[in-house]
Amino acid sequence: xxxxxxxxxxxxxxxxxxxxxxxxxxxxxxxxxxxxxxxxxxxxxxxxxxxxxxxxxxxxxxxxxxxxxxxxxxxxxxxxxxxxxxxxxxxxxxxxxxxxxxxxxxxxxxxxxxxxxxxxxxxx
Amino acid sequence: xxxxxxxxxxxxxxxxxxxxxxxxxxxxxxxxxxxxxxxxxxxxxxxxxxxxxxxxxxxxxxxxxxxxxxxxxxxxxxxxxxxxxxxxxxxxxxxxxxxxxxxxxxxxxx
Numbered sequence: 001x002x003x004x005x006x007x008x009x010x011x012x013x014x015x016x017x018x019x020x021x022x023x024x025x026x027x028x029x030x031x032x033x034x035x036x037x038x039x040x041x042x043x044x045x046x047x048x049x050x051x052x053x054x055x056x057x058x059x060x061x062x063x064x065x066x067x068x069x070x071x072x073x074x075x076x077x078x079x080x081x082x083x084x085x086x087x088x089x090x091x092x093x094x095x096x097x098x099x100x101x102x103x104x105x106x107x108x109x110x111x112x113x114x115x116x117x118x119x120x121x122x123x124x
Numbered sequence: 125x126x127x128x129x130x131x132x133x134x135x136x137x138x139x140x141x142x143x144x145x146x147x148x149x150x151x152x153x154x155x156x157x158x159x160x161x162x163x164x165x166x167x168x169x170x171x172x173x174x175x176x177x178x179x180x181x182x183x184x185x186x187x188x189x190x191x192x193x194x195x196x197x198x199x200x201x202x203x204x205x206x207x208x209x210x211x212x213x214x215x216x217x218x219x220x221x222x223x224x225x226x227x228x229x230x231x232x233x234x
Contacts, residue, residue, distance in 0.1 A: 037223075046210065046225055046226070046227045046228045047212075047228070048225065049222065052223075060220065063217050096166075096167065101172075103173070106220065106221065107221060107223055108223040108224075110155075110169060111169060112178060114166040114167045114168075115166060
């Protein structure tokens with residue numbers, strides 16, 4: 001059974017970098033035909049896709065976050081990572097990692113298994 | 125870019141049928157998925173490819189499409205179905221497709 005375990009700090013200072021990790025068990029990132037994605041939900045607001053990556057390094061980002069964003073997969077550790085630079089209070093949200101099943105060779109597809117989420121607060 | 129529009133809330137009595145709509149001009153040409161979110165829990169995929177039920181999802185949950193509107197139908201609604209429901213589809217920006225979500229619908233069963 002697929003399980004996504006998220007880790008990372010729950011508090012980040014403004015202008016610093018938000019970094020989260022998602023450890024995958026029950027599937028192998030290196031051999032999976034799926035992408036692996038990050039999404040978030042700010043308090044009181046809706047879901048927002050952040051970006052998705054494939055095991056060959058191919059990555060698709062939300063255009064609104066692209067300039068501050070790096071998403072990558074470490075196939076040796078079966079881990080997915082998120083790095084969001086120069087954060088502000090607007091980046092405060094619950095962050096989720098998820099398996100991104102695609103019907104072709106690229107997103108959007110759909111997200112069939114999710115982590116439990118990490119609340120990240122941006123505050124000094 | 126364009127938006128997916130959902131009602132902010134839907135309320136039904138237990139045992140009734142709840143219908144949650146999602147509208148968008150490009151929905152006829154892109155697949156839609158539906159998710160259920162509850163506080164403190166991992167989001168759950170309910171429906172993908174407009175009408176396909178995800179693994180382990182009860183038959184009470186179904187998806188349908190009609191033109192620019194897709195609908196999630198929950199038959200015989202239960203208190204356990206209360207939560208937030210989001211539709212997801214795609215938009216094309218900078219030459220390739222991106223994931224977009226509707227604003228979400230709060231379902232109340234009482």
